[in-house]
Amino acid sequence: xxxxxxxxxRESITLTEEEEAIFRTYLLPKKIRKKQYILQEGDACKYAxxxxxxxxxxxxxxxxxxxxIVQFALEGWWITDMYSFITGEPARYNIDAxxxxxxxxxxxxxxxxxxxxxxxxxxxxxxxxxxAYIAFEKRLSYMNLNTEERYKKMVETYPDIVQRVPQHMIxxxxxxxxxxxxxxxxxxxxxx
Amino acid sequence: xxxxxxGMHVKQTILVIGSGAQGxxxxxxxxxxxxxxxxxxxxxxxxxxxxxxxKHDRQHCDVEAMQCFFDSAWExxxxxxxxxxxxxxxxxxxxxxxxxxxxxxxxVDPGASEKGNEISAEKQAGLLQQxxxxxxxxxxxxxxxxxxxxxxxxxxxxxxxxxNDEKALExxxxxxxxxxxxxxxxxxxxxxxxxxxxx
Numbered sequence: 465x466x467x468x469x470x471x472x473x474r475e476s477i478t479l480t481e482e483e484e485a486i487f488r489t490y491l492l493p494k495k496i497r498k499k500q501y502i503l504q505e506g507d508a509c510k511y512a513x514x515x516x517x518x519x520x521x522x523x524x525x526x527x528x529x530x531x532x533i534v535q536f537a538l539e540g541w542w543i544t545d546m547y548s549f550i551t552g553e554p555a556r557y558n559i560d561a562x563x564x565x566x567x568x569x570x571x572x573x574x575x576x577x578x579x580x581x582x583x584x585x586x587x588x589x590x591x592x593x594x595x596a597y598i599a600f601e602k603r604l605s606y607m608n609l610n611t612e613e614r615y616k617k618m619v620e621t622y623p624d625i626v627q628r629v630p631q632h633m634i635x636x637x638x639x640x641x642x643x644x645x646x647x648x649x650x651x652x653x654x655x656x
Numbered sequence: 657x658x659x660x661x662x663g664m665h666v667k668q669t670i671l672v673i674g675s676g677a678q679g680x681x682x683x684x685x686x687x688x689x690x691x692x693x694x695x696x697x698x699x700x701x702x703x704x705x706x707x708x709x710x711k712h713d714r715q716h717c718d719v720e721a722m723q724c725f726f727d728s729a730w731e732x733x734x735x736x737x738x739x740x741x742x743x744x745x746x747x748x749x750x751x752x753x754x755x756x757x758x759x760x761x762x763x764v765d766p767g768a769s770e771k772g773n774e775i776s777a778e779k780q781a782g783l784l785q786q787x788x789x790x791x792x793x794x795x796x797x798x799x800x801x802x803x804x805x806x807x808x809x810x811x812x813x814x815x816x817x818x819x820n821d822e823k824a825l826e827x828x829x830x831x832x833x834x835x836x837x838x839x840x841x842x843x844x845x846x847x848x849x850x851x852x853x854x855x
Contacts, residue, residue: 490757491756491757492757493754494731494733495731569757
């Protein structure tokens with residue numbers, strides 16, 4: 465159990481068998497069904513969520529009632545409402561499953577204890593935060609591009625997501641309407 | 657498009673294993689709440705019959721019969737074992753891997769014994785905790801053990817909760833309160849003197 469999680473962990477830090485055993489005691493395994501929520505806006509986000517298998521998304525709902533996707537998370541990725549997780553304040557995002565998913569959850573208290581008991585875990589936390597920041601910046605940089613460029617970047621950077629996620633969700637992630645993205649894709653294929 | 661509904665919370669998934677009298681009473685109580693209730697029994701037909709009974713009484717209740725203990729415990733946020741103690745130990749061994757850090761509510765078996773010796777409620781909790789060292793064990797005793805729970809419309813009125821994890825006790829107590837079941841007392845299992853705290 466948690467094979468993807470430990471593979472990722474071992475890529476960043478070396479753990480002894482004993483440390484790995486300690487680590488396992490803090491992990492909460494959770495399986496969720498397609499369309500099931502793991503977090504809803506307004507609830508406190510109690511866990512950092514690692515995707516062992518499946519696909520999740522985080523999104524917010526704007527005043528017109530449209531969902532705006534902030535992040536997708538595939539196997540080996542983390543997803544959470546970071547602000548709520550750190551501060552304990554109500555979450556601004558919803559997180560649900562786009563496919564049946566197997567997750568590993570870690571609470572804030574467990575993370576703190578892990579940092580105390582296995583100091584090198586700090587290094588792992590730092591590397592994960594850095595990756596999350598880079599991904600966030602990357603997404604923001606998309607917004608300076610035109611429609612076609614945004615879509616091309618998305619296909620280049622996250623081909624698996626484009627394969628597995630419906631187009632209207634890709635459009636939402638890129639800050640476009642489904643119609644705009646569909647038009648742009650038609651124009652792109654007409655030029656080929 | 658998703659409509660914004662303020663005050664919505666993630667629906668907790670609660671697994672009840674065992675569809676005997678007490679399992680029925682607990683499932684009937686939980687079916688009144690905003691929970692996704694999974695019911696499992698080694699005799700799947702019994703679990704299905706109970707689900708059908710509950711749905712007949714309350715058409716919109718979110719209950720489902722499950723075949724596999726392991727998969728349903730993996731899906732669940734909380735697990736309730738409404739079984740005799742020897743079966744609880746068996747099930748605990750089966751689901752061990754997927755209940756790490758979760759809350760497991762064990763129904764006290766008043767008739768539990770080993771090699772002819774009676775096993776106290778506290779000993780039952782201790783043995784379960786040994787099997788599941790990283791699971792938050794809460795013991796539940798029905799306050800009205802004489803009540804006949806054989807029909808699906810009957811549900812629990814009050815329970816006694818015990819456990820060492822205060823947060824877990826609070827969560828179980830408020831879950832039960834949300835479906836109209838009053839938790840009468842809680843007591844720390846580690847305290848052999850049995851000091852009780854009224855909720």
